[in-house]
Amino acid sequence: MDAVNLAMAEIKKDRIEEAVRKDRGKLLNFIKQRVADKDDAEDILQDVFFQLANGYDMIGSLDKVTSWMYAVARNKITDWYRKKKPEPFSRGAQFSGSGEDDQLSIGNIIPALGNTPEDAMLKSVIWDAIMEALDELPAEQKAVFVWNEFEEKGFKEISEETGVAVNTLISRKRYAVLHLRKRLQYLYKELNY
Numbered sequence: 177m178d179a180v181n182l183a184m185a186e187i188k189k190d191r192i193e194e195a196v197r198k199d200r201g202k203l204l205n206f207i208k209q210r211v212a213d214k215d216d217a218e219d220i221l222q223d224v225f226f227q228l229a230n231g232y233d234m235i236g237s238l239d240k241v242t243s244w245m246y247a248v249a250r251n252k253i254t255d256w257y258r259k260k261k262p263e264p265f266s267r268g269a270q271f272s273g274s275g276e277d278d279q280l281s282i283g284n285i286i287p288a289l290g291n292t293p294e295d296a297m298l299k300s301v302i303w304d305a306i307m308e309a310l311d312e313l314p315a316e317q318k319a320v321f322v323w324n325e326f327e328e329k330g331f332k333e334i335s336e337e338t339g340v341a342v343n344t345l346i347s348r349k350r351y352a353v354l355h356l357r358k359r360l361q362y363l364y365k366e367l368n369y
Contacts, residue, residue, distance in 0.1 A: 191241075192228060192229055195228065195241045195242070195245070196225055196228070198242075199241075199242055200221070203221060203224065203245055203246065203249060204217060204218070204221050206246065206249060207220050207221055207249055207252075207253060209315075210253050210307075210310075210311070211253060211256060212319070212322055212323060212327060213327070216256060220249065220252045220253060220256060221249075223248075223252050224245055224248045224252060227248050228241070228244075228245060228248070250307075253307070254303060254307050257303065257306075257307065257326060258299075258300075258303055301363070302360070302363065305359070305360055305363050306356065306360070308359075309355060309356050309359040309360065310322070310356075312355070312359070313351075313352055313355060316348050317348045317349070317352040317355070318352065320334060320345050320348040320349045320352065321348075321349055321352040321353070324345075324349055331345045331346055331349075
């Protein structure tokens, strides 16, 4: 490697390290708001930094690095949720009551899809819409939904961890599911489900 390339590599390394130092704390907090498990949040953060190191030359300018890292973090979070086991979506939490609110599981608002490339694309679109809708929820509703659906925690377990009454947790999840149904309705109309 000649002196010019070596100097350019050093500059690139310094800029990446500067971006990591500057944005690490804020970016980790951003991820933790969306992923409850601290280890998973750290893993996602490391994936973002790894992708930064590999794709730095494509970003263009130092000014764009921060927004680029947040976009990558959003994508990594979405990927993380996609990799979670789908069983909670189909198990359906049972609630007392009558009418369509009896089943407050996300499985009741996501259509069953196959394994074709078109289905994979639809799943991706639906997951992106779900993640966007979850970000619109109040923090308490989002947290209960994520713990119950994605982390497979029961309401009693969540209650013991948080000190919040089970009925309150169920109510929060109910509001979250109703929001998701309403928010995803336009998508289902477009997809003819």
